[in-house]
Amino acid sequence: MAERELPPFESMKGSLLVAMPQMEDAAFQRAVIYLTHHTQTEGARGIVINNPTQKITCREILEQLKMPVTEDCSFPPVLIGGPDHRLQGFILHTPEVFYQETQKITDDICLTTTQEILGEIALGHKPNQYLVAVGCATWAPSQMEEEIMGNIWLSVPANKEILFETPYEQKWEKAISLLGFSANQFAPKAGKA
Secondary structure, X not given: OOOOOOOOOOOOOOEEEEEOXXXXXXXXXXXEEEEEEEEOOOEEEEEEOOOEOOOOOHHHHHHHOOOOOOOOOOOOOEEEOOXXXXXXXXXXXXXXXXXXOOEXXXXXXXXXXXXXXXXXXXXXXXXXXXXXXXXXXXXOOOHHHHHHHOOOEEEEEOOHHHHHHOOHHHHHHHHHHOOXXXXXXXXXXXXXX
């Protein structure tokens, strides 16, 4: 079988990867991943944006870090951002706040990995919209592109509505709908004629 040639490199940073129904890796079934990094030489990194956990809360994280928390401060659920770098926190947010370690992904979305932003959020100084995740997903150079060509992932334009406003359990269907399809148009397994 001839090896497929990859198309010319084009960064997909700032877009979404949506798992196809035939995804076999349990960590990524029905996953929607926001790509925060993608270069030809370093590969890709992203945050799963639809996998909230009940195992730990933002308040518990802040207490472990010995950071003060105002009583009336509310937080979104913590997301399991992926199987890599599980002890690292990632905050995807709108650009009202910016720190030395903040990376601008697009004009509308930033990524901050410093503990400082959590402390500020705990004191009520927070971006208009944000997600908190622990862990991320990473790909070696060309690995993600090969998986897309193998129909494991769909690449979809990202928007703030899917990132911050769509309920977690609806993000997968909503992301697929951006391509003009409904989720039930994708068969989970190929059938036999």
